[in-house]
Amino acid sequence: MYLKRLEIFGFKSFAEKTEIQFSDGISAIVGPNGSGKSNISDAICWVMGEQSIKNLRGSKLEDVIFAGSEKRKPLGYAQVSLVLDNSDGYLPLSYSEVVITRKFYRSGESQFLINNNECRLKDIQELMLDTGLGKEAYSIISQGKVDEILNSSPEQRRLIFEEAA
Amino acid sequence: MYLKRLEIFGFKSFAEKTEIQFSDGISAIVGPNGSGKSNISDAICWVMGEQSIKNLRGSKLEDVIFAGSEKRKPLGYAQVSLVLDNSDGYLPLSYSEVVITRKFYRSGESQFLINNNECRLKDIQELMLDTGLGKEAYSIISQGKVDEILNSSPEQRRLIFEEAA
Amino acid sequence: EKNFLETISKVKANFSLIYGQLFEGGRAELVLTDEDNPLEAGIEIIAQPPGKKQQHLSLLSGGERALTAIALLFAILRVKKSPFSILDEIDASLDEANVRRFADFLKKHAPSGQYIIITHQKATMSAADALYGVTMEEAGVSKIISVKFDEEGREAV
Amino acid sequence: EKNFLETISKVKANFSLIYGQLFEGGRAELVLTDEDNPLEAGIEIIAQPPGKKQQHLSLLSGGERALTAIALLFAILRVKKSPFSILDEIDASLDEANVRRFADFLKKHAPSGQYIIITHQKATMSAADALYGVTMEEAGVSKIISVKFDEEGREAV
Numbered sequence: 001m002y003l004k005r006l007e008i009f010g011f012k013s014f015a016e017k018t019e020i021q022f023s024d025g026i027s028a029i030v031g032p033n034g035s036g037k038s039n040i041s042d043a044i045c046w047v048m049g050e051q052s053i054k055n056l057r058g059s060k061l062e063d064v065i066f067a068g069s070e071k072r073k074p075l076g077y078a079q080v081s082l083v084l085d086n087s088d089g090y091l092p093l094s095y096s097e098v099v100i101t102r103k104f105y106r107s108g109e110s111q112f113l114i115n116n117n118e119c120r121l122k123d124i125q126e127l128m129l130d131t132g133l134g135k136e137a138y139s140i141i142s143q144g145k146v147d148e149i150l151n152s153s154p155e156q157r158r159l160i161f162e163e164a165a
Numbered sequence: 166m167y168l169k170r171l172e173i174f175g176f177k178s179f180a181e182k183t184e185i186q187f188s189d190g191i192s193a194i195v196g197p198n199g200s201g202k203s204n205i206s207d208a209i210c211w212v213m214g215e216q217s218i219k220n221l222r223g224s225k226l227e228d229v230i231f232a233g234s235e236k237r238k239p240l241g242y243a244q245v246s247l248v249l250d251n252s253d254g255y256l257p258l259s260y261s262e263v264v265i266t267r268k269f270y271r272s273g274e275s276q277f278l279i280n281n282n283e284c285r286l287k288d289i290q291e292l293m294l295d296t297g298l299g300k301e302a303y304s305i306i307s308q309g310k311v312d313e314i315l316n317s318s319p320e321q322r323r324l325i326f327e328e329a330a
Numbered sequence: 331e332k333n334f335l336e337t338i339s340k341v342k343a344n345f346s347l348i349y350g351q352l353f354e355g356g357r358a359e360l361v362l363t364d365e366d367n368p369l370e371a372g373i374e375i376i377a378q379p380p381g382k383k384q385q386h387l388s389l390l391s392g393g394e395r396a397l398t399a400i401a402l403l404f405a406i407l408r409v410k411k412s413p414f415s416i417l418d419e420i421d422a423s424l425d426e427a428n429v430r431r432f433a434d435f436l437k438k439h440a441p442s443g444q445y446i447i448i449t450h451q452k453a454t455m456s457a458a459d460a461l462y463g464v465t466m467e468e469a470g471v472s473k474i475i476s477v478k479f480d481e482e483g484r485e486a487v
Numbered sequence: 488e489k490n491f492l493e494t495i496s497k498v499k500a501n502f503s504l505i506y507g508q509l510f511e512g513g514r515a516e517l518v519l520t521d522e523d524n525p526l527e528a529g530i531e532i533i534a535q536p537p538g539k540k541q542q543h544l545s546l547l548s549g550g551e552r553a554l555t556a557i558a559l560l561f562a563i564l565r566v567k568k569s570p571f572s573i574l575d576e577i578d579a580s581l582d583e584a585n586v587r588r589f590a591d592f593l594k595k596h597a598p599s600g601q602y603i604i605i606t607h608q609k610a611t612m613s614a615a616d617a618l619y620g621v622t623m624e625e626a627g628v629s630k631i632i633s634v635k636f637d638e639e640g641r642e643a644v
């Protein structure tokens with residue numbers, strides 16, 4: 001299983017509908033300071049069910065929606081879709097392609113979809129947890145946090161390993 | 166006033182007596198990971214009176230003494246001398262050159278000197294405080310800590326500014 | 331439980347191996363704080379860069395700590411496969427030589443799986459199969475340009 | 488007290504100026520949380536990179552935050568002179584263009600005083616008057632090689 005495509009629209013600095021086709025293997029994301037690289041990582045965390053706005057460097061929920069620029073108005077919602085290639089059946093769903101979508105409106109309304117079927121946030125979070133994806137599974141390391149694993153106490157570290165096992 | 170020379174012996178990775186002649190102006194310290202650059206910064210903090218071993222990345226006081234390597238035995242003490250050019254009379258001492266020395270033995274014994282006259286740690290700390298030197302005065306920024314100033318609360322920041330004024 | 335002990339022992343073996351590869355020597359280990367009580371014990375990290383004496387992790391340099399953490403990360407990934415990993419500037423503290431070692435390791439020995447790695451380092455970029463450039467031609471608006479490296483050479487998409 | 492208000496107002500002016508120089512545009516300000524109670528008020532930082540909308544500092548990128556902090560550091564140093572500053576890898580998060588801007592600023596406009604700056608960045612090294620190389624020819628033992636740049640060119644010491 002791998003991350004086939006990411007579609008971002010209205011999420012943080014992605015004012016324009018943006019599609020990123022990822023290849024299996026090693027992809028490097030590069031660009032100047034402030035261009036939006038870590039925002040891509042945030043988009044992936046967010047669509048996978050991240051609930052703490054602090055973990056997305058925000059202070060209020062609507063911080064994930066494009067706030068506008070000097071030339072552009074703010075947008076009304078943020079939407080991210082994660083397209084996973086599931087031809088190896090890694091995800092416990094009978095689709096060879098699984099699309100997870102999350103939408104958040106300024107009104108505070110949220111929408112969650114798995115393969116275009118509405119679901120709850122919980123369903124997405126559980127799907128991700130069952131398949132060992134996300135920050136707890138070491139699959140996402142945020143900027144400035146690489147040596148965080150060295151800072152935990154021996155006991156905390158055991159808990160982390162227990163979950164990983 | 167400026168930092169004229171630093172003499173390090175037995176402090177952290179400086180197993181050999183080392184002298185660094187600094188010029189007034191901009192000096193860049195470069196070298197591979199783990200070579201000892203930040204240890205130089207630690208040596209300067211330490212000789213200026215830093216008391217918290219945590220702020221020097223250690224866990225016990227004797228962590229500042231050269232602990233040995235695969236080929237070398239540990240040393241018995243750490244010593245750092247900071248030579249300050251005082252021809253402009255910036256420091257309230259009647260010397261054109263002021264040497265601050267700190268020595269720490271594995272036994273836990275400490276020695277402090279200003280121009281080779283024994284003094285207390287307190288004397289060194291007060292001298293540094295009066296002349297606005299050290300971490301509180303923004304003159305020392307540790308590795309990984311540059312944006313720390315952005316993290317303080319508005320109230321904390323005011324306190325910092327009050328001390329700076 | 332048995333699963334946990336097995337996982338720990340595999341990560342342990344891989345961590346020591348990968349550390350030695352990334353540091354080109356030295357040694358590191360995961361150590362249980364209580365060998366007689368493995369299911370309750372905490373997990374300590376012991377690390378000793380080549381030629382140096384074993385010391386508290388906190389005394390290691392910024393770059394040494396980053397490389398040690400990278401070794402542990404890869405050890406875990408090798409044992410507990412993750413379909414994809416998103417790594418945001420994990421090479422930021424590494425000097426030129428260490429970035430090259432990291433990039434080589436990534437290219438030749440990284441645990442199988444998809445890696446999406448954000449970086450400013452050229453050596454890390456050269457280890458990638460595909461490059462995605464993020465720009466802000468229009469201030470405040472992110473845009474992506476994708477460049478794939480394949481057998482025939484670069485091909486802008 | 489009067490001293491404090493004067494200090495704040497000078498740092499404020501310098502911060503806005505230096506931010507504009509380092510970011511080549513944009514704006515930033517120090518703002519009192521309570522204008523009517525300046526001696527008790529907290530100090531907020533407002534920062535807006537060129538062309539972007541003003542947002543919470545936490546949303547800024549790693550490099551933008553570092554450059555903003557550098558602008559504030561220099562603003563404080565310009566007002567409250569420090570005989571010397573020790574700066575350990577403050578340019579670590581900056582991309583190539585920003586490292587160059589930082590290095591240029593350091594060379595041409597940095598507040599007077601002595602700077603001892605630890606760096607891995609070539610542009611920052613080229614702004615220096617003297618270079619000190621730290622090496623470990625013998626594992627675990629630091630050694631210093633000093634190279635001075637003066638009007639006649641490099642001269643190893």
Ligand SMILES: Nc1ncnc2c1ncn2[C@@H]1O[C@H](COP(=O)(O)OP(=O)(O)OP(=O)(O)O)[C@@H](O)[C@H]1O
Pocket residue numbers: 011012013031032033034035036037038039040062063064065066067068143464470536539542546547548549550551580582
């Ligand atoms: N809701 C939002 N609306 C508009 N812009 C936003 C929003 N949230 C964040 N941004 C902007 O996104 C930019 C940060 O992007 P990001 O953190 O992805 O940068 P980066 O490419 O990782 O840079 P660096 O190399 O410095 O880490 C900031 O300038 C910030 O103002």
Ligand SMILES: Nc1ncnc2c1ncn2[C@@H]1O[C@H](COP(=O)(O)OP(=O)(O)OP(=O)(O)O)[C@@H](O)[C@H]1O
Pocket residue numbers: 176177178196197198199200201202203204205227228229230231232233308379382385389390391392393394423425621627
């Ligand atoms: N008491 C000690 N005895 C011997 N070696 C020590 C002692 N304390 C620290 N060290 C060693 O000093 C090294 C760290 O040095 P330092 O932090 O100065 O590196 P650095 O040059 O700043 O590297 P980086 O570029 O990665 O930040 C570590 O390898 C550590 O083991």
Ligand SMILES: [Mg+2]
Pocket residue numbers: 037038039143548549550
């Ligand atoms: Mg980033």
Ligand SMILES: [Mg+2]
Pocket residue numbers: 202203204308391392393
């Ligand atoms: Mg360092």
